Amino acid sequence: MKRGVTIKDIARKLNMSVSTVSKALNNDATISSLTSERVKALALELNYIPNEAARHFKLNRTSTLGLIVPDILDQYYAFAANGVEAAAEERGYHVMLAQSREDEQKEERIIDLMIRNRVDGVVAAISKTRTDMAPYQKLLSIGIPVVCIGREPATPAFDFVSSDNMEGGRLATDFLIRQGHRHIAHLRGPEGMRTGNARYEGYKLALEQHGIPLREELVEVVDFSREHTEVALARMLALEVPPTAVFAFKNYMALDGIAFLKKYHPLLVGVMPFTGFGNLPILDYLDHKPAASIEESSHEMGLEAAMQLFSRIREREGAEQSARSIQLPCKLVVHV
Amino acid sequence: MKRGVTIKDIARKLNMSVSTVSKALNNDATISSLTSERVKALALELNYIPNEAARHFKLNRTSTLGLIVPDILDQYYAFAANGVEAAAEERGYHVMLAQSREDEQKEERIIDLMIRNRVDGVVAAISKTRTDMAPYQKLLSIGIPVVCIGREPATPAFDFVSSDNMEGGRLATDFLIRQGHRHIAHLRGPEGMRTGNARYEGYKLALEQHGIPLREELVEVVDFSREHTEVALARMLALEVPPTAVFAFKNYMALDGIAFLKKYHPLLVGVMPFTGFGNLPILDYLDHKPAASIEESSHEMGLEAAMQLFSRIREREGAEQSARSIQLPCKLVVHV
């Protein structure tokens, strides 16, 4: 590999010391403007490109944020990644992206990689099953700040940015109640998942606010498989007093539910409204879609997380602040 | 920022020189296995983490591939990115991802960034409007190999990996012909776009293979707006001999077309089949979907591009090989 032009080359050609050149390029105030100009002119002419590897090494700082997400194919994380990237770019940082694929082993390898590469901070959407936060603690102990997004970490030691899932759950349910429904089913996310819990809390809150009693038999934990959704709905529809509307953990679940109705209860299609989390642009092309969606601002989540990280990086040497938690508002979007 | 454990610390504790420690950690053959074991044991105990920044600097190699795509929200590029990542991981490389957002200025800033950071190679999906490849040439001239994906560069100096758009176009058209259609419309991509040209060539080839004359009035260049698609279809359907099937540049265009039929020609819905490029998992939820899709293996494209890059990196010091071009097969997927 050809080695490029270095400040040494510039110094030699101008009969200066390397320190002068370095300072000139960094706009150091102690360098006369004449010298500074000469240096910059030659640097430009020689097509000088600073060797960031050398700077990172010397400065012990990489201007890089690590970003760990389960899967970038998931639009939710793709938007979040864009948010992080946008914030980073503004500050002259860049982003090192890695996907855990919900694999804890891989996640830990990634964390190691980020430590080795001395990223200045990490934004992480922890993998679904993780309860042991030790690998992330390691980052903190080394002095690399971590901000979690989306999924709440089991330990409260971490900054956390997410959407306000409880309020979202409330909105989704409230919408159905206002449409006149009183028997609203909830297909909730896995028990251990805090996100699922929060949305469920919102569901209960909405019922309570409207004085509607909670019917436990209308709530079921489903994993994300189509089959499970179908079984749950079939059971509920066979109840003496079946639900007339459904709030699903997420839109894909709602779509599976609607597909189920089409197959086995065609009369209910279009009559029994669904709501769910997520914004899928493609919903526009569907004939039978959820009545309303709860949109999470994952782009803002990424932005916010990066901002939070920057403030941590800035205060790194200062006193340890306790973890901060931020909830971003959700938006109810009614589909025409 | 706390500085961590270095090989110097290890050397001191073991009364060895840093060179011995370094060699031991790198499994140098000249180090006795006893020494090697002692070093590794202590390294583990002290939680030693090599400083990659220092290694990058010294080795003049970063084990990092740069990846430039227009937008990671586009599943096509997300899959490609995953392919690149998968190949990279296998080789102990990692990926620095940046999005150009189809903005040439930003793209050039990204290229600069990659040079500054001394990535070992770049995989790039060049931005839509770019004709001037000079910024990419700069990478080559510095000795950083570049492999383009998806979009063909204007200059033949670059390695290029893409899907076989012409064959895909042929397949999409052939499928409709075999269904008995003889008047097949083609909504093609922008004139300047090589991808669009290739698919159109495939369309013409399929017609020719079946001895069907090309009717120019059944081909129209449309941008990606819904309106444009509607106008084009309206015009064609008003022809004396209207088309009975449509091959669209991509599935989203086909969906717009189907939506148009629903609105203005409901009798044609389900009768007039569409084909288009792209794989949208969500098609399953649609009532009226394209009859068949041409799936591009963008994941494989990413993989292949990374492999190509590795081989370039390996041969870097060797003789300059001329640019290689690889076309990956497309797959026709018939929707039930």
Add this chain to the structure above:
DNA sequence: GTGTAAAGTTAAATCGATTGCAAATACTAA
């Protein structure tokens, strides 16, 4: 003309790791 402050420049150390070559040690054969 001397003293002192201000301005401009530079020498040299440093960051953490790698590596060619020299040096030290152990081992073998005569």
Add this chain to the structure above:
DNA sequence: TTAGTATTTGCAATCGATTTAACTTTACAC
């Protein structure tokens, strides 16, 4: 025992930039 070889280990230079402290030069006041 000694020369000769094989095996280990250490010395020191190096990568490209930054930064502290020291040094030189200039400017200005008295």
